[in-house]
Amino acid sequence: MRFQLQRSWRQALLTASVAVLGAGLAAQAQAGGTLRIAMTASDVPTTTGMPNNGYEGMRFLGYPVFESLTLWDLSSADNLADIRPGLAESWTQNADEPTKWTFKLRKGVAFHDGSPFNADAAIWNLERYYNVDSPQFETQGSAITRARNPNIESWRKIDDHTLEITTNVQLSYFPYLLPYVLFSSPAQFEKVGSDWAAFANNPSGTGPFKITDFKPRISVSLAKNADYWDESRVPKLDGIELYPMPEATTRLSALRSGQVDWIEVPPPDAIPSIKNAGFNIVTNSYPHVWPWVLNMAKEDSPFRDKRVRQAANYCIDRDGMTELLNGTAEPALGFFKKAGAQFGSPENAYGFDPEKAKALLAEAGYGPDKPVQAKVMISTSGSGQMLPLPMNEYLQQTLAQCNIAIDFEVVEWGTMLVAFRNDPTGPQSMGADAMNISLVSSDISQMARWFWSGNMTPNGSNWGHFQNEEFDRLLGEIQVSTDQAEIDTKIARLNEILVDEAPWLWIVHDLNPRAMSDKVTGFVSAQSWFQDFTTVDLE
């Protein structure tokens, strides 16, 4: 009897222990934990709802916290990310007046401060970006937004949940420009004294994460928004800590010593050792090009001759370059990736073919006695620039085999941006015949940005001053078309033109490497500059 009693005590104790332990583990499993990420940015991106620090800023302090009418679908690793409904459930282009778009806004969405998202809040934000006289005008945020989406002309509230936006030109791909117009809470702005600097310390958006702590140059803390409007995307994590860590070696040390769980862009030469130490390297294709943008405006630029541009494209060893980068890049053969339907069927399939390159150069009047002489502006580092110094030295060596002699003008990133935004023959470009600057290739709107003749610098971002009659005509037709099949066919033709006309030296597409601890689970590496952190969990 005593034994039985003892046994029952033991059982009870064991059961209680298991129950407590189980509850603890369950609580732990439910808790999700806090993911610590080291970004490559040198500072915490701004937190007013239009982050600076380029697309990395948008990746970490844009979409996780603030949202737009349309959003990127980041749920798949297998296809190029497309847009999906965001704060707008649906949209239509007015058939009679195609510059007008009607958006049905999502009901039941609240900002983190509890105030509702509706047409008034949307209009307040459009005023903030597009009306320089509005009291909430935000100069820095407006500059970034209007550069990415310069086509919004006016807006009108139809009812609380219906909004009409008019564009300055007819633009079939207008919904693709809307993810770059993020919405912040008007109520919170008023609450903090109608001051953007104060708002930055207490921001409020509608996204799946809320900003809970902001320490400039040190860190920013995000917490799960348990009341997020899309129940299927309520974050698994409790929160995210983001640290700016521009130095690759420092990021690597932080990961290896367990100070962070995830680092952006590990140094390629450290990848084998990171893997050996038990960390995971995640890579995936995404719409990024690492090219030389060739200067066709400068009178003595050798790249004014199409044969020279094509010859250079036939004289780079892209496979060797990807080997140099430890497999963190893939060869670029055009603006879009070769595997996608948008690539089309260009006449030129660039490979490493020095003989063909030399033949083209001979036709253009160049040879061993008269090599092509060109100066290329390169940067020491910069957003999306990968490893500019060794990569460019590698190109210099391979191009020399085809009688193309390259000199470099090495500048810091800010100087390059200033040059890229000015005339290619201006003093800012320092006489460069080409510029090595990484650019986005996500969709047709970006293609128009870099290649349309109406976008030549200093009024746009076509730095090389590429101009092609067929390209401009087709782009114009795409802008006014409403037939998606026709649009797709013409986009592929545009890529064919770009491959054959070779306004850029197509070198590599980055594969967006990230290194993370094996505790990190559930991450889907979307084919995009942006990522979804709601699926991520920590074991």
Added chain:
Amino acid sequence: MEIFILRRVLYAVPILLGVSIVIFGLVQLSPGDVADLLIPPEAPKEVAEQLRQKFGLDRPVYEQYLLWLGNLLQGDLGVSIFSNQPVLGSLTSAIGNTMKLAVPAAILGFALGIILGALAAVGRGGWLDKLLSGIAITGVSLPHYWVGIVLVAIFSVTYNVLPAQGMGPGGVPTGWEQIKHLILPVVTLSLIPMGVVSRLVRASVLEIINQEFITTLHAKGLLSGRVLLHIAKNAAPSVLAVMGLQFGYLLGGSILVETVFNWPGSGNLMNLAIFRRDVPVLSATILALATLFVLINILVDVLQALIDPRMRR
């Protein structure tokens, strides 16, 4: 002595004014203005103009300078063009963070430098002198960002006993959690002052030891301790001058060490401001550091004058 101090302080005014003009002039020489960098070309010109107006960049340079100086005298350092945050807050936080490294690094570096230098001088020519001089020269010669990386590789990555980067919880370092974040950057930063001070102390002590008055002091029967005191007093002015300079450099924040350890100090802030052409942040940071440098030099001058009355003339 009061007149001496007043004179030194008054000398600082034209120096700081000159520094402010040089800073403003140099920033203007960099290619492109901040609007070129911040505002992409697709953004309408009105936004660029608004930004230029907001920060007074559309005015002539001399007006911009006078406006900046006027605001400065009222304690208004302006607003960062990039982050839209007040410069004063960023600057005080950055200098505070650098102080957390500079003060212990200076104490460690100077203490070790004095001890090693004095021991080397006492054992002149012997194995101890060679060993300690070797340590001092190594401290000065090694690139300290490299030393930082090696220390991180050993103590953070391999043994995982100290953090690789960052300040941890921040605040005044009182607990182990904060102190452990200080150890590696402080040791790294202390190497150069340790080496420089050690070499100087050794040279000064040797020079003084060979002077006749030291022989006289020994002949008069003074105890070694008293003689050492005389040696220290005579060596102090030159050592203090170098220590002042070294502390000034430490307060400037080492861009490289702060980068390796991801430490948000004044070097880090200045580096960011340079790359962003963030004129208000850059101008205020350089001027604040120059002011600190001048103040430290005044303090050193006063200390030297207190120790050696000949300096007051």
